[in-house]
Amino acid sequence: MPYAAEWNVKAQDGIRYNAGVARNATSIPKPRKVDTVVTLDTPIARTTLSGDSFAATLSKALNLTTVGDLLHHFPHRYEDRSHFLPIAQVRHGEAVTIAGTVVNIENQPTRSRLTITKVAIRDETGIAFLVFFGNRFIKSAFEKLGPREIIAYGKASRRMGGGRVELTDVEWETIDSDADPIGVNRIVPIYPLTEGISQQRMRRLMWNAVDLYAYLAEEFLPDELLTRLGMPDLHTTLREIHFPSTDQMRQSAQRRLTFAEFYCLQLILVARKRQAQKAAGVAFPIVDPVVAELRDVLPYQLTGAQGRVIGEIGEDMKLRRPMNRLIQGDVGSGKTVVAMAALLVAVRNGYQAAIMAPTEILAEQHYLNIHRTMEDLGIHVALLSGSMSEKAKTLNAQAIAGGEVHIAVGTHALIQEGIEFHRLGLAVVDEQHRFGVLQRAALRQKGTSPDVLVMTATPIPRTLTLTVYGDLDVSIIDQLPPGRKPVRTHWKHGEERAAVYENVRGLLKQGRQAYVICPLVLESDKLQARAATELALHLEHHVYPEFRIGLLHGQMKSAEKEEVMQRFRKAELDLLVSTTVIEVGVDVPNASIIVIEDADRFGLAQLHQLRGRVGRGDTQSYCLLIADPKTDDGVARMRIMTETSDGFQIAEEDLKLRGPGDFYGTRQSGMQDLPFVDIFRDVPILHSARAEAIATLEQDPKLALPAHLALRSHVQGRIKAVSAILAS
Ligand code: ADP
Ligand code: MG
Numbered sequence: 056m057p058y059a060a061e062w063n064v065k066a067q068d069g070i071r072y073n074a075g076v077a078r079n080a081t082s083i084p085k086p087r088k089v090d091t092v093v094t095l096d097t098p099i100a101r102t103t104l105s106g107d108s109f110a111a112t113l114s115k116a117l118n119l120t121t122v123g124d125l126l127h128h129f130p131h132r133y134e135d136r137s138h139f140l141p142i143a144q145v146r147h148g149e150a151v152t153i154a155g156t157v158v159n160i161e162n163q164p165t166r167s168r169l170t171i172t173k174v175a176i177r178d179e180t181g182i183a184f185l186v187f188f189g190n191r192f193i194k195s196a197f198e199k200l201g202p203r204e205i206i207a208y209g210k211a212s213r214r215m216g217g218g219r220v221e222l223t224d225v226e227w228e229t230i231d232s233d234a235d236p237i238g239v240n241r242i243v244p245i246y247p248l249t250e251g252i253s254q255q256r257m258r259r260l261m262w263n264a265v266d267l268y269a270y271l272a273e274e275f276l277p278d279e280l281l282t283r284l285g286m287p288d289l290h291t292t293l294r295e296i297h298f299p300s301t302d303q304m305r306q307s308a309q310r311r312l313t314f315a316e317f318y319c320l321q322l323i324l325v326a327r328k329r330q331a332q333k334a335a336g337v338a339f340p341i342v343d344p345v346v347a348e349l350r351d352v353l354p355y356q357l358t359g360a361q362g363r364v365i366g367e368i369g370e371d372m373k374l375r376r377p378m379n380r381l382i383q384g385d386v387g388s389g390k391t392v393v394a395m396a397a398l399l400v401a402v403r404n405g406y407q408a409a410i411m412a413p414t415e416i417l418a419e420q421h422y423l424n425i426h427r428t429m430e431d432l433g434i435h436v437a438l439l440s441g442s443m444s445e446k447a448k449t450l451n452a453q454a455i456a457g458g459e460v461h462i463a464v465g466t467h468a469l470i471q472e473g474i475e476f477h478r479l480g481l482a483v484v485d486e487q488h489r490f491g492v493l494q495r496a497a498l499r500q501k502g503t504s505p506d507v508l509v510m511t512a513t514p515i516p517r518t519l520t521l522t523v524y525g526d527l528d529v530s531i532i533d534q535l536p537p538g539r540k541p542v543r544t545h546w547k548h549g550e551e552r553a554a555v556y557e558n559v560r561g562l563l564k565q566g567r568q569a570y571v572i573c574p575l576v577l578e579s580d581k582l583q584a585r586a587a588t589e590l591a592l593h594l595e596h597h598v599y600p601e602f603r604i605g606l607l608h609g610q611m612k613s614a615e616k617e618e619v620m621q622r623f624r625k626a627e628l629d630l631l632v633s634t635t636v637i638e639v640g641v642d643v644p645n646a647s648i649i650v651i652e653d654a655d656r657f658g659l660a661q662l663h664q665l666r667g668r669v670g671r672g673d674t675q676s677y678c679l680l681i682a683d684p685k686t687d688d689g690v691a692r693m694r695i696m697t698e699t700s701d702g703f704q705i706a707e708e709d710l711k712l713r714g715p716g717d718f719y720g721t722r723q724s725g726m727q728d729l730p731f732v733d734i735f736r737d738v739p740i741l742h743s744a745r746a747e748a749i750a751t752l753e754q755d756p757k758l759a760l761p762a763h764l765a766l767r768s769h770v771q772g773r774i775k776a777v778s779a780i781l782a783s
Pocket of ligand 2: 390391485512
């Protein structure tokens, strides 16, 4: 280890190491430590970039450990500090960056114990006040600073008639073009930070990291693609994304990163799809008579959409190529019966079928439903769920393995080790969003390439289906059963609660049933359970002594939960107080009002699912949201809920409010967090990436050509699972 001695010499940190050297943005001297062995995987602490303690902070607080991590820690916004907005031109409601000299600092007393600090800064055009809430140290920090020039970013407010400018949510820095040349006179990156790291320090670190190590990042997109699409190479991209030379270059860099991310994901999904299509699966030749058989026993007519989707499934099932289909349908659109058609087709062709639900309540409900419909057809349905007695479980498992059971209904207990099927031909996965890709794969492995049908009640924006489900064919049930009246949704404030309860009473008196969803407690399931219990007791004793109240929460044993659901289904309970455990799938058509307490604490998708518990019969149903939202987002969510009941539209609004970062909670798909991706704006990039991925795999299915080797290893790195597909 020739450099061992060097490593032992610790710089205080990478920044102070260079202190005092005059320089400008383009000639920051390189740190003096020699480090020839650095790769992207080298820990930051082992480089000249930073000392141990700073490296530890980076790792702990920002999850940045290696040089590669640093290069991929992207700014979440930029400030164009080549010119600042004059204070006189600041407009109400905008997020702005201004520069000025500190002229006054003042603490304002408030009635509550909260301190409000106002710092006045002045430029040639006016004065603006930076407002800090409850920060006891800010005053002395500014006092120490003196009348210096600072840059401040924040949300501007300006009272009517051009009144004084105030900035809240302020981020600020001093301007010092000697000490911080990369912080002024250019487009400056602003990084996601945490306590204890300043923008200046982060920027300096990133500057050095990019300067010294960006060259290590190996280009993985094929040259031909870069040239044809006019995208910058990876080194240029990394430089420009961190320290843009122009706004246009920044945009090209962002586009390239977005494209690359989508392209790799699509390569994985498209490869998976090609692979699935090659596999020899099961053909189910008898379809149409089976569907007719089911129609005959149903108490209602299928909707046009259900008929069409069953047709699409039938076409898939006739083929030997394994079906891989996603059914998207809004809550209440009647997905279960579509699944039943597929299950029956499998059985009538001599195979077993399985349907897997995300919760025990739902598995039980499916079991009852399917059993009721199918028993007259001589079909054997069995339930397998975690809460059953060991004895019952063993018996059912044996019957499944022996082939006496035609249709197995269950939770993930179905895919556990030790469950064998006699002849599994079809696997249905309900409410897919609760299952990962891997679980889908595990169920698939229970048979020899069975057909797979995935059903989701969480509509995702149509434009995004490809991102998340690019390996599946998609059918959409875009019609509700006839006679459904849209749920009437009202937003009420807490003080109107008594009136809300009276509305509920009115419906209960008519023999309808109700749900009351208790406020979301994020801290723990125990506290959540307690909140639900207290609410139930309160309603039982003080509000509805004349009605029968039930309680459902996540801490109850499965058997207890099932019993409560059974009683509610049989209308032995009038009102069910519940946590979000009833969110998915629960179907009790006589329930026609749902009250959601503190509704603003729930996300849009969740509210829509909860609302979907009512409006499942032919009577007018109601959803009453009780909320006193404290944020603009909260208000927006309540508005959207009262304005639309279209799941797809809600999904799009949801995405707009939450931003795409959250959407990549689909981490299972290996997506990297790109703070600048705007899923709506970038849809064309997504489509182009998919087309290119299809073309690439068409030309080189295993990415084995020399031009694709770097791409292949990059993609393999992203998701290990893909290597199996590409190597086969
Ligand atoms: P989801 O799509 O939310 O899973 P379900 O399959 O639970 O919906 O169906 C919701 C309700 O609508 C059930 O009570 C079901 O019996 C009923 N239903 C489904 N299809 C029809 C139809 N074509 N006509 C009338 N009622 C239907
Ligand atoms: Mg359902």
